[in-house]
Amino acid sequence: MSAQEKTAGGLSRRNLWAYPVGTVGRDMAGCMFTNYLLTYVLFTKTLTSVQFACISVIMVAARVFDAFNDPIMGNVVEATRTRWGKFKPWIAIGGVLSVIVFITSFSTTLQGWAYVAAFGLLYFAYSVVFTMNDIAYWGMVPARARRADDRNRLTSRTVLFAGVGQFLGGIVVPTFTAGSLVIGGNAVTAYRAVVLIVCAAFTATQLITLLVVREPSARDEAPAEKVGIRKAFSTIARNDQLVWCAVVFLIFSVAQTLMGGGLSVTYLYFEFGYNGLLLSIFSILGNVAGAVLMLVFAALSGRFTRAQLMKAGAFGAAAGYLCIMLSGLFIPREMWALKFTMLTVSNLFAFLGQTLVYLIMIICIANTVEYNEWKTGRREEGIVFSVRPFITKLGTALVQLLVLVIYLAVGVRAVTNQISDLENAASQGLITIAEKTERIGAVLASVPSGKSAALLVCMTVIPAALLLAAYFIYRVKYTITEESYEAMVRDIEVRRAAKGETAE
Structure with missing residues (x-):
C-alpha cells in the first residue's frame, strides 16, 4: 500500500472512509425496524388488547434474548476462519437475512392472531440475524485500527455516519408513511415501498464495506479465548x-x-x-x-x-x-x-x-x-x-x-x-x-x-x-x-x- 493511501497513524484512508460509509444504510434499516415497527403495527393492524399485549411481550422477550445472544455470536465470529477473514462472511450473511426479515415484517397482510404468530417469528429472527451483522461489523474496528489514535478516529467517524443513517431513517419513514406525502395514498402501501428503499440503501452501503474494506485472511490466526456468560458476569x-x-x-x-x-x-x-x-x-x-x-x-x-x-x-x-x-x-x-x-x-x-x-x-x-x-x-x-x-x-x-x-x-x-x-x-x-x-x-x-x-x-x-x-x-x-x-x-x-x- 502506498504512503498516500495511509493516514499518519497507519490506518489506510481506504478503510477510514469505506468502513464508516457501510453503516449508513445499515442504521437506516435498524432505525426503521427499532423505532417504527410498533408504529406500523398500531396504524396498519387491527388488534385486540390481548393481541397487542402479546406483541409487546414478544418484543420484550426478544430484546432480552438479543442481549444474551451477543456474547454467543461474538464467540462464533471469533472462531470463524476463512479466506475472506472472520468478519465479512457474517456481515454478508447477517445482511442478506436481515433484508429478508425487514421486508417481510413491513409487507405482511396478516391480521389478528395469525399476525401475532408471524410477528413473533420475525422479531426473534431479527434478534438473531441482525446481531450476526452487527457484531461482525463493529468487531472490525479493533481489528482494523490497533493504535489508539487510529481507533478513536475510525470509531468517531463511524458513529457520525451511523448518526447520518438514523437521521435519514427518522426523516424518510414518517414523512412518506403518513400525511399528504404518503406513498400510494395509504400507510399499508407506503411501508412496503419505504422498506424496499431502506433495504436498498442497506445493501448498497454494506457492499461498500464488503468490497472495498481490506480484511486479512483469518485462516492462520490463533483461536481467540471463548468468553462465556458466566465469566463475563463474574x-x-x-x-x-x-x-x-x-x-x-x-x-x-x-x-x-x-x-x-x-x-x-x-x-x-x-x-x-x-x-x-x-x-x-x-x-x-x-x-x-x-x-x-x-x-x-x-x-x-x-x-x-x-x-x-x-x-x-x-x-x-x-x-x-x-x-x-x-x-x-x-x-x-x-x-x-x-x-x-x-x-x-x-x-x-x-x-x-x-x-x-x-x-x-x-x-x-x-x-x-x-x-x-x-x-x-x-x-x-x-x-x-x-x-x-x-x-x-x-x-x-x-x-x-x-x-x-x-x-x-x-x-x-x-x-x-x-x-x-x-x-x-x-x-x-x-x-x-x-x-x-x-x-x-x-x-x-x-x-x-x-x-x-x-x-x-x-x-x-x-x-x-x-x-x-x-x-x-x-x-x-x-x-x-x-x-x-x-x-x-x-x-x-x-x-x-x-x-x-x-x-x-
Whole structure:
C-alpha cells in the first residue's frame, strides 16, 4: 500500500472512509425496524388488547434474548476462519437475512392472531440475524485500527455516519408513511415501498464495506479465548465501577429511549393530526444538534471536567423535557404553530443534554478497563465494552414494557384500530384517499384531550426523573475522576515496567 493511501497513524484512508460509509444504510434499516415497527403495527393492524399485549411481550422477550445472544455470536465470529477473514462472511450473511426479515415484517397482510404468530417469528429472527451483522461489523474496528489514535478516529467517524443513517431513517419513514406525502395514498402501501428503499440503501452501503474494506485472511490466526456468560458476569461483578456504570447507563437508556419508543409519534398524531412530516421536523433539529455536539465534544472535554459535563447534560435534558410538558399542557391547540415550535425547540435541548450524557458514559465505561487492570491485573476489554450493547438492549426491553403499560392505560389502541381499519380499506380500494384522510381527521379530532395530556406527561416526566436519578447515582458512586484515572495509568505503567525488569 502506498504512503498516500495511509493516514499518519497507519490506518489506510481506504478503510477510514469505506468502513464508516457501510453503516449508513445499515442504521437506516435498524432505525426503521427499532423505532417504527410498533408504529406500523398500531396504524396498519387491527388488534385486540390481548393481541397487542402479546406483541409487546414478544418484543420484550426478544430484546432480552438479543442481549444474551451477543456474547454467543461474538464467540462464533471469533472462531470463524476463512479466506475472506472472520468478519465479512457474517456481515454478508447477517445482511442478506436481515433484508429478508425487514421486508417481510413491513409487507405482511396478516391480521389478528395469525399476525401475532408471524410477528413473533420475525422479531426473534431479527434478534438473531441482525446481531450476526452487527457484531461482525463493529468487531472490525479493533481489528482494523490497533493504535489508539487510529481507533478513536475510525470509531468517531463511524458513529457520525451511523448518526447520518438514523437521521435519514427518522426523516424518510414518517414523512412518506403518513400525511399528504404518503406513498400510494395509504400507510399499508407506503411501508412496503419505504422498506424496499431502506433495504436498498442497506445493501448498497454494506457492499461498500464488503468490497472495498481490506480484511486479512483469518485462516492462520490463533483461536481467540471463548468468553462465556458466566465469566463475563463474574468479571463485571468484580469491577464495582463498571457495575455502577451499568446501573447508570441502564437508567439513562430507558430515559433516552422512552419518548422515541412510540409515545412521541402517537402524541404528535393525536395533538397535531396525522402528519408524518411534522414528526420528522420534530426530531430533525435534535439530531442535527447532537451531531454538532459530537464534533465539538473534544473541545468541551478539554475545558470542563466529566462531572461538570454530566451535570450539565442531565439537568439540561431534564429542563428540556419540562419545557416540552409545559408547552404541551398550557399552549392551546388553536396556537398550533407556536405550540409545535416550542415542543421542537425544547426537544432540541433535551436531545443535546442526552447526547452529552451518552458521550460521558461511553468514556466512563471505557475508563473501567484501566480500573479493572489496576484492580485485578487484567484488562478484559472485550467484556467491558460488551456492557454497553447489553445494557442498551435491556433498556429497550424495559422501554417496550413501559410503552405497553402506558398505551393500555391511556387507551391508545381504541383510536389506532380505527385508523388501521381505514388504512387497510384504502389499500384495498374500498374507500378513496380523500375519504380516508377525512375520516382519520375526524377520528383524531374526537380524541379526548386527556389522552394526549397523559401521553405527554408520561413521555416527559418519566425520562426527566430517570435522568436526574442517573446523575445522582453517578455523582455518588462513580469515583474515577480525571486525576484518579491518570494516577491509575501511571501505577499500571510502573507495574508493567517492574514485571519487565523481573522477567529480564
